[in-house]
Every structure is written in C-alpha cells, then in structure tokens.
Amino acid sequence: MLQKLRDKTTGWIATLILGLLIIPFAFVGVNEYMTGGNADEVATIKAPPSWWKSAPAWWPVSLAWQHEEVTIDEFRTRLEQVRQQQRQAQGDDFDVRAFESKENKLAILQQLIDQKVLALVATQEGVVVGDAAVRDSIASVPAFQVDGKFNNERYQMLLASQVPAIQPLAFQEQERERLKISTIPEGIASSDFVTQGEMDRLLKLMLQTRDVTLAVLPPATAADAPVSDKDITAWYESHASEYVRPETVQLEYLDINTGAGAGQAVVADEATLRKRYETEKARFASPEQRVVSHILIAAPADADAATLKKAEDKARSLADQARQSGADFAALAKANSEDPGSKDNGGELPPFAKDGSMVKPFEDAAFAMQNVGDISGPVKSDFGYHVLKLDAIHASAGKSFEEVRDELAREQAEADAEHAHNDLAGRVVNEVLKNPTSLASAAKATGLQVQRTEPFSRNAPSGIAATPAVLRAAFSDALVQDGTVSDPIEISPNHSVVIRVVKHTPEQALPLAQVRDAVSAAVRADRQDKAAEKAADALMARVQKGESLKTLAEAQQLQLSEMPTVQRGMPMPTAEANAAIFAVQRPAEGKVSTGKIKLGPATYAVFAVNKVSDGDLAQFPEAQRQGMQQQLAQLKGNTATQAFVDSTRKQYKVTVMEDRL
Incomplete structure (x- = not known):
C-alpha cells in the first residue's frame, strides 16, 4: 500500500501540482512568516524605493519597498484627542453617537495616513533636521516661555505634568520627527502666491453690482384633475421616507x-461662617503697596563693561545728591531720568504690591526701604541702573467679618x-x-x-x-x-x-391607508408647483426672445420690482434669489440675462439682469486687500499641499483594516 502511495506522489504530474502550491506560499506565506502576521495596525502604507519609483509590489521586489504603519494605539490616541477637542468646543452639542460613527473614524484615520505618507516622502527625499532646529523650535513654544524667553524649569515642569510624563529627550525626538514631516508640506504651502491680477479679478467680482428687473408671478391655481389611486401609490412609494412614524x-x-x-x-450657623472667615481671611485683605519715584540711567543688559560702569557711576552720583538734605528728587528725575514714562512726572510711579508686577531687583529694593523719604540705589535691572525714593506706604487692609x-x-x-x-x-x-x-x-x-x-x-x-x-x-x-x-x-x-x-x-x-389624504394633498401641491414653474418658464422664454420683462409684467399685471445696483451676497429679495441673480452670465451688449426664482409654494419670479458693473478697486482699502491676498495665498498653499499628498498616495500602496477600528 505504501509503495502504491509513493508511486502516485512521484512523477511530473505530482511535481507540477507541488509547484503550483508553492507559488501562493512564496507570495503570501513567506511574507506572513517574515512579518509575523502582525495584527496591531489599522493601516499600512508602502512606498516603492527611491531608486526605483516604478518598482512592482510583488514578492520578492516588495521586500525593497519602504513602509509605515498606523498602529491601533496610535489611532486610539488620536481618536481620543479629537474627541476631547470636539467635546470642549461643542459642549452640550457634542454628539457621541455621531463621533463614534464609522465614517468619522475613517476620516480621522485618513489624517493619520496622510502623516505617514509625508513621513515616507521626507525619508525618501533625505530630509534631516539638525539639533539647532529642534532647539529653536522648542524655545519658540509660548507655553515654555516666561516673559517672552524660554524657561527650562517651566519646560521640564510641563513635560513632567503630561499623562504619561514625557522625558525631554523623547520630546525632542518627537519634535524632530514633526519638523521632518512638516518640512516639505510647509515648503509647498509657503511657495504659493496670489498675483495682483488675480486679486483684481476677484475683487471686481466681489464688489460687482447688477441692475435687475424682477416680476413675481401669482400663485398657480390648483388643478381640478382628480388624483388617481395610481398617482397616490406612485407618490407614496417614491417619497416613502416622508411618511414614517419617528423613533x-x-x-x-x-x-x-x-x-x-x-x-x-x-x-x-454663625460659628461655621466665622471659621470660614478665619480660614480664608487672606483673600479679603489687600496687600501692602508702595509709591516710589525713580531715576533711570539706561544701559542695555548686554552692554560692555565700560558702558555699564559709566551708567552705574552716574546713578551713584545722583543717589548721593538725592540723599543730601533738601535735595529735590523730582527735579533730579526730570533732569536726568531716561524713563520716558515717569520722567515728566518727577519719576513717580503708580502704587504697586510685591507681586511680580515690577522687575525683581526693583521690587526688592522698593520693599526693603523702611521709612518714607528713604533713598535706595543704584539698583541694577535689565533696563539699567535705578535710584529709588520711597514716597508712601499703603498698609495692607482687610475687610471685617461683618463686611x-x-x-x-x-x-x-x-x-x-x-x-x-x-x-x-x-x-x-x-x-x-x-x-x-x-x-x-x-x-x-x-x-x-x-x-x-x-x-x-x-x-x-x-x-x-x-x-x-x-x-x-x-x-x-x-x-x-x-x-x-x-x-x-x-x-x-x-x-x-x-x-x-x-x-x-x-x-x-406609516401605511398608505393612514396617510392617503396627506399623499393626495402632496400630489396636488406638486402639480400646482409644476404649473407655476411652467408659467415662469414661458415668461422667461419670451424675455429671452427679446421682449421686455417690464412690458410683459405690466401687460399681465404682475408685481414688478426694479432693483438697481444689487450687491453680491445681499439677501435681496432672498439669499437664494441673490445667488441665482449672480449665477447667470453677464448679458451681451443690448440684451439681458434671465432666470427664475422659487419664492414659495407654487410661487415663482422671473428676473432680467440688465447691466453688470464691476467693482471699483479704488474703494477697497489697501490693508484689507493685502490681508485678503495673504489669506488666499495660504488657502491656495494648503490646497496645493493636500493635492501633493493625494497624488503621492496614488503612487503608494495603502491598506486599511476597517474591521479593527
């Protein structure tokens, strides 16, 4: 028996069958074996090698393709970020059901795929981000700054406060990757522009006005023809979504x-309130404030030693003069201070507390003086050297329990x-x-x-x-x-x-028997509406053949309106009517352009555009023009960037696992 089995599994036929079985394993099984059959991704993005852009995707050539993955964890993290953003922005209007829809999840996934596509593009194009660029980018983040300057303590604190905490080196690599991915799209976006000619054409269209004649036709009369069972059934079946009992x-x-x-x-009770008062007494007290006059001898913080020494010596000399009995500090300030905000006022500053509202060296010196009339200085700050005089002390004051x-x-x-x-x-x-x-x-x-x-x-x-x-x-x-x-x-x-x-x-x-009367009324209303539209079409055809809309309206006793210089975007007579008026072509010389507007049930109007006047560019402010030009350039740049991503995706192989969302 074994010998017969051996005879049946040898020979050229068995070899051919075995060869055919090997082929799918070569293309599928080997790849699964090499990749381990990873099920942690929701999308894969594969790009042909940069040295062979037209490389086929079949094995073994596919081994040379570069790839990125969107993992389940990445997707869930982004989904939660978007959820929190929308919940915060929409408040009570946030719809969890709509957010969790498959369409919304796919839209968020597509954004992640676009990022991965840009990452592959950056890698293939050899984009490298240096340490200096990463440092400058992090230092420019307002959240990491104090008084407009990068503050390392704040930087470390904010990274540590994240959940989970982020190590500085890890954050630097994240920023490096972000800069790498954004280099090409930002370059594309910033390279776009809007020419003066484009702006002129756009503004002429925006500011364009049209002279319009509009005739309103009376509502069409109801048709007398009976509504048959066939008509009712056909309408009911074609408008089934309108005849339902809601959930x-x-x-x-x-x-x-x-x-x-x-x-x-x-x-x-009284005891509880008094206990609360004692616990929170500090918030009912105003802090001590001081009124100070000062003389500033300006010197940049980065000035050379000689400049700083000269400013300090002058400030010391003025301080010595101010300490002399009978010296007029206000006169010294007016004659010598380089603070334009207080010089003309004898150097006097508004009252301030020790709360960081003044630079620290100045604040410390002001609150170190004990008696009104004391002189302090020279005190160095980033602005130069100060001489201070204590003019008044406003003691802290608190409100009583009764207050x-x-x-x-x-x-x-x-x-x-x-x-x-x-x-x-x-x-x-x-x-x-x-x-x-x-x-x-x-x-x-x-x-x-x-x-x-x-x-x-x-x-x-x-x-x-x-x-x-x-x-x-x-x-x-x-x-x-x-x-x-x-x-x-x-x-x-x-x-x-x-x-x-x-x-x-x-x-x-709802069964037809239950809504039969409503369906019959709908059929009659539809007939009436079509009759009104037919009358409007007939009137419009006569105007297009050369007859005057005004003359026709007067002959038929229609409601007629002459509307000169109608502006684009005005709800005149309605927003939909305005859009229709500006949608028709510019009339040829000696002719008019016509159209129709539905104003309500079985009510139409026919209009004729008699004249089109382009906007006057001189009336548009130059600053507003430049701002709009920048916005349009940014919009065009964003559109070009997305077009670049879309065209690149067509060259890549993107696989989405929707069942894992």
Whole structure:
C-alpha cells in the first residue's frame, strides 16, 4: 500500500501540482512568516524605493519597498484627542453617537495616513533636521516661555505634568520627527502666491453690482384633475421616507436636585461662617503697596563693561545728591531720568504690591526701604541702573467679618448644596451598580421618586429630555438596547438625573391607508408647483426672445420690482434669489440675462439682469486687500499641499483594516 502511495506522489504530474502550491506560499506565506502576521495596525502604507519609483509590489521586489504603519494605539490616541477637542468646543452639542460613527473614524484615520505618507516622502527625499532646529523650535513654544524667553524649569515642569510624563529627550525626538514631516508640506504651502491680477479679478467680482428687473408671478391655481389611486401609490412609494412614524423612547428617571429652587436652603450657623472667615481671611485683605519715584540711567543688559560702569557711576552720583538734605528728587528725575514714562512726572510711579508686577531687583529694593523719604540705589535691572525714593506706604487692609458675612453665607450655601448633591448622587450610583436595570432600589434608598416621561422623538423632546445630553443618552445604543441606567447627567449646577429607557419604538413606515389624504394633498401641491414653474418658464422664454420683462409684467399685471445696483451676497429679495441673480452670465451688449426664482409654494419670479458693473478697486482699502491676498495665498498653499499628498498616495500602496477600528 505504501509503495502504491509513493508511486502516485512521484512523477511530473505530482511535481507540477507541488509547484503550483508553492507559488501562493512564496507570495503570501513567506511574507506572513517574515512579518509575523502582525495584527496591531489599522493601516499600512508602502512606498516603492527611491531608486526605483516604478518598482512592482510583488514578492520578492516588495521586500525593497519602504513602509509605515498606523498602529491601533496610535489611532486610539488620536481618536481620543479629537474627541476631547470636539467635546470642549461643542459642549452640550457634542454628539457621541455621531463621533463614534464609522465614517468619522475613517476620516480621522485618513489624517493619520496622510502623516505617514509625508513621513515616507521626507525619508525618501533625505530630509534631516539638525539639533539647532529642534532647539529653536522648542524655545519658540509660548507655553515654555516666561516673559517672552524660554524657561527650562517651566519646560521640564510641563513635560513632567503630561499623562504619561514625557522625558525631554523623547520630546525632542518627537519634535524632530514633526519638523521632518512638516518640512516639505510647509515648503509647498509657503511657495504659493496670489498675483495682483488675480486679486483684481476677484475683487471686481466681489464688489460687482447688477441692475435687475424682477416680476413675481401669482400663485398657480390648483388643478381640478382628480388624483388617481395610481398617482397616490406612485407618490407614496417614491417619497416613502416622508411618511414614517419617528423613533420614540419613554424614560423613567430620578431627579437629583439640590440646586437653586430645589427647596429651602440650609443656612449656615454663625460659628461655621466665622471659621470660614478665619480660614480664608487672606483673600479679603489687600496687600501692602508702595509709591516710589525713580531715576533711570539706561544701559542695555548686554552692554560692555565700560558702558555699564559709566551708567552705574552716574546713578551713584545722583543717589548721593538725592540723599543730601533738601535735595529735590523730582527735579533730579526730570533732569536726568531716561524713563520716558515717569520722567515728566518727577519719576513717580503708580502704587504697586510685591507681586511680580515690577522687575525683581526693583521690587526688592522698593520693599526693603523702611521709612518714607528713604533713598535706595543704584539698583541694577535689565533696563539699567535705578535710584529709588520711597514716597508712601499703603498698609495692607482687610475687610471685617461683618463686611463679608453675606458673601461667606452665599458661598457656604453653594458649598453645602454641592456637597449634598454629590452625596445624594453617589448614593444613587451605588444602588444602581447593585441593580443596573432598575431605579426602584435607588429610589427607595434615597427617598427620591421614580418619574416617567411621555414617549418623545428626537425632534420633539420635552422636560428633562430637552437637555441635549439627556436626549443623546436617551437614544444611545447602550440605553436603548440594554435597558440599563445611565450615569448621572447634569441638567444645571447641583441638578442631575439618571435615566432608563422603559419603552423604545423604532421608526416605522406609516401605511398608505393612514396617510392617503396627506399623499393626495402632496400630489396636488406638486402639480400646482409644476404649473407655476411652467408659467415662469414661458415668461422667461419670451424675455429671452427679446421682449421686455417690464412690458410683459405690466401687460399681465404682475408685481414688478426694479432693483438697481444689487450687491453680491445681499439677501435681496432672498439669499437664494441673490445667488441665482449672480449665477447667470453677464448679458451681451443690448440684451439681458434671465432666470427664475422659487419664492414659495407654487410661487415663482422671473428676473432680467440688465447691466453688470464691476467693482471699483479704488474703494477697497489697501490693508484689507493685502490681508485678503495673504489669506488666499495660504488657502491656495494648503490646497496645493493636500493635492501633493493625494497624488503621492496614488503612487503608494495603502491598506486599511476597517474591521479593527
């Protein structure tokens, strides 16, 4: 038997079959073996080698292709970043359901793919970012600066405060990669421009006006022809989406409300308020302030030693003169100070506290003086050398308990309400966790009453459902499908609800028998609308053949309007009408351009553009023109950059694993 099996598996036929089986393994199996069959990516981007742009993608040539991956972790991180950005920007209008849609996730993934494409382009083009460029870029970040200068302590602190913390070397490499990726697109974007001729043409169009004659036709009369069953059925079937009963839900909920209007607020006792006052007394006190006059002898911080010595000697001489009995400091300041802001005022400065509002050496010297009339200096700062005179001391002052009692009582009431709300909400959540599909136990444990809404749709919410966050939760898949209780949803400060869907009715098509009258009315309205449009077309055709719209309108007793110098973008007579008027071509010499506008049900207007006047460029401010020109150049640059990315992607092999999103 074994010998027969051996005979059957040898020979040229068996060899051919074995060869055919090897081919797919060579192209697929070997590659999977070499790459390990990684399932951690949601997209792969492969680019042909720079030395063979037209290299085929089949094995073994594909081994020379360069590649990038968008990992699941990268995608999830970006998804969460965008989620937080949109949640912060949209507030209560943020729609979780729409954000989690497949279309939105794919859009975010496409942005990541574009970044990977640019990374491959930068690598292939040999883009290298030096240490100096990375240093300069980090130093230019406003968040890392203090008083307009890079501050290493702030830099280290902000990196450490990230979750998770970022090491400086890791951040530098991230910045290096960002600069590398952005080099080519920024170069493309910044190279675009808008010519003066382009701006002239654009402005002439923007400022263009048109002289228009407009005739409004009366509403078409209703057709007398009966609506047949065939007509009704055809309309119903072609407009099925208009005849549906919307999706509805009915909720039960617990109202957790300790905010304003929820009941009689508990008034804090005197002892509690006095204790709060003693604890927070510092915030009711104004800090000590000082009034100082000064003389500035200016000297740049980076001046040479001789310049600094000369300024210091002059300041010391002035300080000695100011200390002499009877010396007029104001006169010395007017004659010698190089501070233009205070010189004419005898050097006097507005009162200031020791809070960093003045440069530190100056502030320290001002608050080191003990008595009014004291002279200090020379004091060196980045501006030069100062001579200071203490003019007045405004002692710190605090408000008494009686003065702030009402404020303390209001704050204590708010704190008590917040504490009560958090405590009550916490108890509700604890009970819900024990039984996530019922509110009864939570209501019994907290003394709250289970309430119910009437069934409502997305477009007609009422009561608590009118709150956007409640409405979104009410129609969310989790609550509709699972019947579980929601987390507390905020209605207003110290007022929240927990909800549960007790009844869900999906969207349903309304049977024809139920909407027959409405369908019949729609068919009649459509006929009437088409008749009105036909009348407008007939009038427009006569104008196009050379007849005067004004003459025709007067003969037919139509409502006629002459509208000279209609401006682009004006809602005249409506925004849609304005767009239609400026959409028709410029009329030829001695002729008019015509069009029609729908103004309402079965109501149309016909217009004739008699004259077109281009905008006067001289009336457009030059500064505004330059600003617009820069914006247009930036817009064109961004468009060119995206076109570059799109064309590059066509040369690459991009694979998206949608099932992993």
